Amino acid sequence: KFNEHQQVSRIAERIARGEDIALISDAGTPGISDPGFLLVRTCIQQGIETECLPGATAFVPALVNSGLPCDRFCFEGFLPQKKGRQKKLIALAEEERTMIFYESPFRLVKALEQMAEFFGENRHACVAREISKLFEDFQRGTLKELIDHFTENGVKGEIVIIVEGKPKKEEEESE
Incomplete structure (x- = not known):
């Protein structure tokens, strides 16, 4: 690094x-x-030929199994840890596509709390853990429900957070 x-x-x-x-x-x-x-x-x-062979990528199965729309999405990877984090979350609050984040288990609850602050605590999300491994786990619910769950139960392993995009105006009005 x-x-x-x-x-x-x-x-x-x-x-x-x-x-x-x-x-x-x-x-x-x-x-x-x-x-x-x-x-x-x-x-x-430098004009050097490269070749890529497909391999495991945690975000694809996490997205597909999240139950959230996966026809349009944006991969954000790890959010900035300090500088620029709030600015990034403010910008993403208007994102209508499903958003994908990687996060450390040590920062998961804080990240969910910040997402709830900027996206709204009723935004639906999924926390996928240990994709394709023995202890694979998917927790789905609102950001508030996920905060409560992981505050109470803790978390270990590699984490992918999937968050629904901002609902379109007509969807908000019909709810």
Whole structure:
């Protein structure tokens, strides 16, 4: 995380010298919410051919199994931890597509509380945990219900949060 730019340059130089390099991740598809995209971008900029083989990506099964609309969505990955977090949430409050976030189990309740503050506590959401693993779990409900659940029960594992987009005006009026 803290030396990714130096590592990318070093690896790109090795590839340019003729070495074959594979980028493999133990946390889903490389390049999705990790610095792997920097290596791909650098290689493309330097005219180095890249190839991507499909692999596991936690957000796709989390989205599909959330029960929320998945015809239009935006992947936000990890929210900024400090600087820019509030500004990002304010901007996303108007997003009409289903939103996908990654979050640490240690920051889950705080993230849900902030989403409830900016999106409204009645916004529907799903917290998917440990996708495709032994303890896979999906908790669905309003942001308020999810805050209550995870405050009471705690959470472990890799987390994907799926939040419904802002309802369109005609949907709000018909409710």
